[in-house]
Every structure is written in C-alpha cells, then in structure tokens.
Amino acid sequence: MSNKQAEHDRLVALLNAANFAYFNGKESHVSEPVRDQLKQQLIALEAANPELISPKSPTQRVGAPLGGRLPKVPHLTRKWSLSDAFDIDELREWTTRMERETGRKIELSIEPKIDGINATLHYENGVLTRAVTRGNGQIGEDITHAIRTISGLPLTLSEPVTAELTGEVYIRKDDFATLKGEQFANPRNLAAGSVRLLDPKIISKRHLRMRVYHLGQHNMATPPATQTALYDWLQAMQIPSLAPVWVGANAEEAINFCAGFASQRDQFPFEIDGLVLKVHDLETREQIGFTAKVARGAIAWKFPPTEAVTRLKAVMWQVGRTGVLTPVAELVPVLVDGSRVSRAILHNRVDMKNKDLRLGDHVVLVKAGDVIPAIEKPLKELRDGTEKQIEIPQDCPNCTAVLAEDEMRLRCENINCSAQLQARVHWEGVGYGWTGSKNGRITIAKWAC
C-alpha cells in the first residue's frame, strides 16, 4: 500500500469515528476544531490524489452517520449543510461568487451560528406533527418526542400553515451549568445526547430549546421574501427564531463584521461557534441553488479555534537562568486563535513521557487565554511508524556538564554555564534555547517569550 493510501486510510478512520461521536452525542477525544482541521487535510490530500477518494471517505458524505435507536424517517425535501469558511479569503471568495452569479451587488444578512443539533419541524395545517434530525440529508431520526418537551415551541400555530421549518436545538449555558452532573463536555454534547433519549420525562429535565432560521417546503400563498421577513413571520407565529445581527449590501462590511465578531460570542445565552452569512433575499438564495453536498447561497464563518492539530518536528532544551532545562516543542507552523504558532510548551520530561509524545507525531495544540500554547496530546492513530522517541539529554546541551535530575526536572549545575548567564541577562524579555547535537556542535535558537 502506498504511503498516501495509508495516510488517507488513517485520516478516514479517525474522522469517521469522531463524526459518529459528534453527531450521536458521544464523547470523542477529538474536539470539533481539530476534527474540522483534519477534514481540511483530508480534502487537500484527496484534491492532490483524486484516486484515493472512496465512498467511505467523510468528504463524500453529507451530514451525519445515524445511530441505531430512533426510527429513521425520510425528509420531505433534501436537507443541505453549509460550507465552512475558516479564513477571510474564503469569505471574500464566497461574496465575490454570489455577486458574479447574480450579476449585481446583493443584500446579505448575518446570524449567530448556534452550536447545537440541526432539526426540521413539520407543521401540518398549523399542527406540529413531526421533528427530524438532519441525519444524512435525505433520512433523519424521528425526535418528535424530544422536541415536544420544548416548552417555548408552539404545538399549534395561529394560522393553518403547512411548512417545513429548520433550526437548531440547544441547551443554554446557564441550564448546562446547573446540569453539570450529567457529565457531558459541553452544552452541544448534552443536547445531542438528550434528543436521542427515549423517555420524554427525562428529556424535559434537560431544558432543550430551539431557534428556527429556515423555511423549507410550504403552502403559503405569499411567503416571507427575506431573512428578516421570515424572522418577523416566525415571531408572529410565536416560534423562537434568530434575528439577523447585520443586514446590508456592502460585502466588504459584512466580511469585516464577521472578522470582528469573535470577541462578542459570549454575549449570547447559548454557545455560538461562528456566524452564518446568507443571501438575504430568499428567492435569490433558492435560485443560487446547491452543490452535491451544500447549499451555496449561505456560508458558515467559523470563529478562530483555540485548538489546532500540527506536527511535532523537534524538541529543544532551553537552559533557564537557574539551570533548569525546559523542553520546548518545535512545530510545523499552524494558526491557533488567530495567531501563527511554531513553538509550544512541554512542561517537563515526565509530562512528555506520560503523553507518549514522539517526534513526527500529529499533536493537538491548545491555547488557553493569552499564554503560550501547550501540547495537549498526540493523535496516535495517525502514526505511520516513522515517529521517533524523544531523546532526553544526559549532558547540558550548552556547556556539556553532566545534568543533575530530580523527579521532574533536569538541571545544569555548572554556575559558569554561559546559557544560564545569558538567560539571567535576558530573562525579562527574550529566552534562549540551546539544542545539542551528537557531534557536540551546539546550535542556538531564540524566541520571544
């Protein structure tokens, strides 16, 4: 088997397992941003090697793998997902494409993207008859019993409308805080797990909520013309919805709005993981249509993730001003929380050993607040056998003095070690790292700390 084929197989296996966990409310060791990033890697690998594409690849499937417990029901109309934009250039490409295809400047609207479970409601003659998860876009799971527990959602409407309404089912952050005993990592996981419970009495204790943002098939003579009009109509029907946070025809302003919004994400009572940028006029959006996998008239802007996956290239040993050696990971540069990162903290050699880190590993990088990112763990399933053990130095990589060691740390005890002296001079702003090589040659690396 070729290397590329093996790499493809590993990525597909990891992503399929992570997707199943994600869509079925199970715990996964791969977070959503890491899953997104690995999927982009897989897309790039398949673009360069199209012969690798196979039906089992998650790039070939729309939506979610289905679990086994709930009845499966077909959707009335195909349910599309959205493509994701992770950087401003992708957003700009999309707005340019929309303008080119419609031949004019078009009105756009922006909504918060709730991090919840996608579901579609069927109202028949004004009565809620069914609720279905997106599933694979053609067939979803019947979650009517769970949706009926949402007290804010009307079971009957004031008009005898027949309509398919799609939105997001979620659990508020404050409700999640009081439900902490349920041992789910985040509100989204708890919501995904809750809609799949069978007993409505238990589900009702989870305080599910829903916001609707899309009108599918319907029998209205004069349907709402824009996203704002849809919001107004939903309000009139007392169906919880999401008001656009921005509407306008200036694409560049829309892009700037998206780029600057991440800092406001905490103002919502629910978790949001981005914004959705839409063609505001519903008929134009419909005309723009779909690809095999996604609706083209809208795009999801994902906030910069605070987690990323990259490769561990080398470990440098930095000699500090007290002689303690700190391992510093050298990484293939990657964007985390909007900034480019090529080095990360490894706490000590015991931490490194516990995590079973190897050179060449795919590693998950986490940035908490403004601190230097740390390596959380390696993704062992992506190893190809070329990874190497990390060598622990016996001698000071700077002055070659034999190192003293306690449980956690290695220390150079040579008080004349020039690395320590320099670190003392520079410790307020800049740190120096020394890496030793087997032939005794010493290279100096420098970074702002």
Ligand SMILES: [Zn+2]
């Ligand atoms: Zn030394």
